[in-house]
Amino acid sequence: MSAYSKKTIRVIQISIVKVKNLRKVFEDKEDIVAVDNISFEIEEGEVFGLLGPNGAGKTTTLSMLATLVKPTSGTAEINGFDILKESHEVRKSIGIVFQNPSSDDLLTGYENLELHGLLYGLSKDIREKRIKNVLDLVDMEERKDDQVKKYSGGMRRRVELARGLLHDPKILFLDEPTLGLDPQTREHIWNYIERLVEEKKVTVILTTHYMDEADRLCDRVAIIDFGKIVVLETPEKLKRDLGGEIIRLKIKKPNLQKVKKLKYVENISKLNDTVSLTVRDANRHLQEILKVIGKVESVESRSPTLNDVFLHYTGREFREEGAEGGFWERIADYRSKR
Amino acid sequence: MSELSGFYAIWKREFKVFLREKSRIFSSAFSPLLWLFVFGAGLGSEISGYQNYIYPGVIVMTTLFSSIFYGAYVIWDKRLDFLKEVLVSPVKRSTIFFGKVIGGVTDALIQGSILLLFAPIFAVSLHLSYIVLIYIYLFVLLVGFVSIGLIIGSIMESPEGFGLITGFVNFPLLFLSGALFQIKQLPGWLTIVTRINPVTYGVDAIRGLTIGGNTFNLFLDFGIITAFSFSMIFIGTYAFSRMKLKP
Numbered sequence: 188m189s190a191y192s193k194k195t196i197r198v199i200q201i202s203i204v205k206v207k208n209l210r211k212v213f214e215d216k217e218d219i220v221a222v223d224n225i226s227f228e229i230e231e232g233e234v235f236g237l238l239g240p241n242g243a244g245k246t247t248t249l250s251m252l253a254t255l256v257k258p259t260s261g262t263a264e265i266n267g268f269d270i271l272k273e274s275h276e277v278r279k280s281i282g283i284v285f286q287n288p289s290s291d292d293l294l295t296g297y298e299n300l301e302l303h304g305l306l307y308g309l310s311k312d313i314r315e316k317r318i319k320n321v322l323d324l325v326d327m328e329e330r331k332d333d334q335v336k337k338y339s340g341g342m343r344r345r346v347e348l349a350r351g352l353l354h355d356p357k358i359l360f361l362d363e364p365t366l367g368l369d370p371q372t373r374e375h376i377w378n379y380i381e382r383l384v385e386e387k388k389v390t391v392i393l394t395t396h397y398m399d400e401a402d403r404l405c406d407r408v409a410i411i412d413f414g415k416i417v418v419l420e421t422p423e424k425l426k427r428d429l430g431g432e433i434i435r436l437k438i439k440k441p442n443l444q445k446v447k448k449l450k451y452v453e454n455i456s457k458l459n460d461t462v463s464l465t466v467r468d469a470n471r472h473l474q475e476i477l478k479v480i481g482k483v484e485s486v487e488s489r490s491p492t493l494n495d496v497f498l499h500y501t502g503r504e505f506r507e508e509g510a511e512g513g514f515w516e517r518i519a520d521y522r523s524k525r
Numbered sequence: 526m527s528e529l530s531g532f533y534a535i536w537k538r539e540f541k542v543f544l545r546e547k548s549r550i551f552s553s554a555f556s557p558l559l560w561l562f563v564f565g566a567g568l569g570s571e572i573s574g575y576q577n578y579i580y581p582g583v584i585v586m587t588t589l590f591s592s593i594f595y596g597a598y599v600i601w602d603k604r605l606d607f608l609k610e611v612l613v614s615p616v617k618r619s620t621i622f623f624g625k626v627i628g629g630v631t632d633a634l635i636q637g638s639i640l641l642l643f644a645p646i647f648a649v650s651l652h653l654s655y656i657v658l659i660y661i662y663l664f665v666l667l668v669g670f671v672s673i674g675l676i677i678g679s680i681m682e683s684p685e686g687f688g689l690i691t692g693f694v695n696f697p698l699l700f701l702s703g704a705l706f707q708i709k710q711l712p713g714w715l716t717i718v719t720r721i722n723p724v725t726y727g728v729d730a731i732r733g734l735t736i737g738g739n740t741f742n743l744f745l746d747f748g749i750i751t752a753f754s755f756s757m758i759f760i761g762t763y764a765f766s767r768m769k770l771k772p
Contacts, residue, residue, distance in 0.1 A: 253613050255770050278615045285606035291538060293545045298538075305534030306614035308527025334545075350610075 203358060203390050204229035204252070208261035211247050211414075221247040223414035224261065229392060229407075231357075234384060236405035237394040238493065244414040245394035246286060249362050252392070253283050266357045279307070282356035282389075284347045286363045292336035296327055296346045299335060300353055307354035321349035324386065325379050341372035348379060352387055359383075361393035365400060377403055398493035408493070410500060417500045425496045429454065432469035433491050434476065436462045437484040445479040452476070456498060460484075463498065465491070531616030535624025536631070542598075543632045553636045557587040561643070580647045581732040582704030584640045588633040588663065589670050589724065590695055595629040596674025597687050609770060622675065622765040626758070629671035630664060637663055649735050659734045666727040666750050672757035679761075679768045698724045709740060723753035 204227075211222040222244040229235045237245040250256040252263055254274040263270045266280035290299040297318065304314035322328045325345035335343060344364065351359055364380065365373040381404070384391055395401050401408050402422045409419040418425065430453040441462050446452055451472050454465035462480070466472055469488050477483060497503075543549065560583045565576035602608040611621055641659070644651050651659070673694065681687045699705075701715070702724035711719065719725050730746035733739025739746070 250770070255609060255613055275615055278613060281613075283609075283613055285609055287606040289606035289610040291542065291607060293542045294538065298541065302534050302538050303610075303614075305530045305537070306611065306616050308530050308615070 201231045202228040203231045203266055204235075204392065205264040206248075206252070206261075207263060209248065209251060209258050209263055210260045211244070211251060211256065212259045220414050222251070222258075225411075225414070225416050226261075227409055227416065227419060229390060231390055232388060233406045234391045234393070234404055236401040236408040237392065237411055238396070238398070238401045238405075238408050238497075239394075239411035240396055243396075243411045245396075245411055246362055248411075249283075249360055249392065249394055253281060253360055254278055279354075280357045281360060282351035282354065282358070283360040284344075284351045284362065284364060286366055288343060288347075290335045290343065290347055290350070293334060295332050295334055296322075296338070296342075297331040299346060300331075300350055303350045303353050309354060317353055317355070321352050324352070324383055325349045339372075340368055341375060344368065344372075344376055345379060348376075348383065352383060352389065355387075356389065358390045358392065359387075361391060363394055363396070365395075365397065373397075373400070380404060398497065402493050410497060412501050412503075418496075422493060425493065426491045429465045429491045429495060429499055431465050431467040431491075433489055433495050434464045434466050434469055434473065435487045435489075436464070436480065437486075438462055438481060439484070440481055442479060442481045446476065449476065449479070454499060456502065458498075463495070465495070465499070527615065528617060528620045531614065531620050532624045532627075534616075535611070535621055536628045539625060539628025540631055543628075543635075550635070553587065553591050554639050557583045557636075557640055558643075560586070561647075577647050577649070577736055579705055580644075580649065581735045582702075582728055584637055584663075584735075585666070585702070585724065585728045585731055586699050586704050587640060588637050588667055589699060591636055592629055592633045592667050592670035593674035593677070593691050593695060595632060595671055596676070596678030596691075597684055599625070599675060599678030600681060600684050600687055603682070603770075612770065618765045618768075619762045622762050625675055626668055626671050626761070629674065630667045633667045633671065634660070634663060637667075644735065647736075651735065655734050659731060662727065662730045662734065662747065662750070665747070665754050666724075669723065669750065669754035669757040672754070672761040676757070676761050676764045679764045698722060701725070702728050703740070704728045723749055726750050726753075 206225060206227050208224050208226055209222055210220070210224050213219045213221055225248065237248060239245050247256065251258045252265060252270060254270050254277050257271075265277045268276040268280065270277050290296075291302075294302070300318045300321070301314065304318065309317065319328070322331055325348055327342065327345050327349060330338065330342065335346065338346070348364075351361075361380070365376050368376065377400070380391070383389065391404075393404065405422060407419065407421050408425065410417045420428070431451070437460055439460060441457070443455060443457070443462070446455060446464065449472070451467040452464055453467060456463045464476065466476070473486070473488060477486065561576065561580065565579050565583075569576040599608070602611070612618070641651070641656070674691070677687060677690050677694070681690065701718050701722045703719060704724070708716070708719045708725065726741060726746040726749040729739045729741050730743055730750070733743055733746075
């Protein structure tokens with residue numbers, strides 16, 4: 188994350204996004220409560236993450252803030268404008284990179300950007316200057332005249348990132364920015380996101396179900412589960428609050444009663460054959476734990492990740508795969524039918 | 526100002542995509558030629574002048590089918606997040622609708638123009654003033670057709686569903702329009718249905734302006750197709766404003 192954004196939080200302290208009791212019920216889907224009365228504020232210059240498993244309500248929240256879906260109740264203020272009453276102003280204030288491919292793949296990268304510039308009413312001079320600028324930012328200047336269908340998944344994302352910034356939005360929404368991309372490409376995209384946060388000084392709200400992504404990019408993270416915010420904190424504090432390192436043991440019959448009596452064990456959770464312990468000074472105490480807990484199949488010790496945080500707050504393991512489908516499957520699906 | 530630029534953006538995209546999909550242009554020109562040269566010639570061997578007779582009908586048929594099919598692209602835009610990209614912009618939904626309508630009309634007019642190039646083969650000599658009138662009538666008619674396609678596209682979620690619905694729309698509109706046969710001496714119920722069908726008046730006008738022999742007054746034709754297109758625009762802007770997006 189950028190040094191700039193952290194500094195801004197301390198110095199300016201202006202809420203650019205204020206979410207008030209936002210709620211969404213899908214009536215046609217057996218009254219599923221997708222977003223359940225959430226409230227939070229985001230400060231200018233901050234990179235804010237909505238983290239949760241698929242179906243937790245992240246994208247629905249983002250869609251409501253972007254004025255694409257009407258909330259059942261509650262509202263939000265974006266850049267000082269109400270999402271219900273001043274949706275036109277809200278739209279001018281935000282840029283958004285959607286979860287699924289959202290560029291026309293028969294057009295070139297440049298033409299997609301031009302289209303976007305026209306939609307936002309940018310004059311020819313400004314449009315051309317900004318297109319050059321954002322293409323530079325994501326290193327796509329060279330491939331700008333190729334049709335989008337010839338791009339790799341990562342290149343496509345980069346052009347869409349560039350496009351989201353073209354009209355100089357105050358707030359940039361990123362919906363699962365690296366969904367379905369390979370690890371190397373994800374690393375690249377993260378670098379680009381960090382670069383644009385630093386250069387454009389834009390406030391970012393991103394949704395993700397990748398722990399490492401939230402950990403790497405976000406100043407603050409709201410963990411969402413079943414439409415509710417479970418906890419909202421900086422990634423560092425979340426991890427620190429767990430109080431130590433994580434020891435994971437694979438064990439059939441753990442003697443948890445004895446482990447509970449150990450003072451340096453802060454937290455115990457058990458899932459099938461795996462026991463996770465949060466332990467202060469884990470390296471010093473590992474020997475003792477192994478002595479009391481019973482016959483262990485394997486042991487692993489590491490510093491806590493957001494994954495452990497999620498497990499700690501929800502009691503559930505964080506699943507990364509889900510019904511949403513990958514980025515490439517959707518492109519393939521689209522191409523085969525077009 | 527920005528609405529105008531938004532309108533231009535939508536139109537430009539539709540037009541570029543159309544030009545880049547060569548197969549779309551080719552296939553849209555192929556089937557009408559089959560109608561004219563095979564069906565028209567075949568039946569023409571029995572009924573003299575039939576090939577000439579269906580020439581204006583085939584122009585309307587071709588542009589009708591492709592205009593309505595154009596609505597299917599809304600479903601593709603929906604399946605990706607391209608539609609969201611457009612809808613999240615500050616441009617009004619009605620502007621987006623008009624951009625799409627004129628985009629679709631442009632595509633269909635190009636196809637119509639290809640068919641008009643064949644006029645000399647059917648011994649139809651077109652006066653310049655008539656060509657202008659043909660374009661005016663076709664334009665008004667196609668605004669209505671494209672709107673129908675977009676309305677269906679904005680409601681349906683799947684291309685399969687779209688195909689099913691348009692099947693129920695396309696053929697009745699075509700067969701009950703006098704594009705392929707005379708509507709003067711039809712059995713009573715058919716007469717009523719053809720008179721209700723707005724496409725009848727479009728076909729009638731185009732026939733009058735190409736080979737002559739229109740059944741109705743050209744002003745009546747124009748009045749009815751204008752009323753038809755305006756109602757479709759009205760319903761279409763409403764359908765677009767109500768179009769729901771999945772989050």
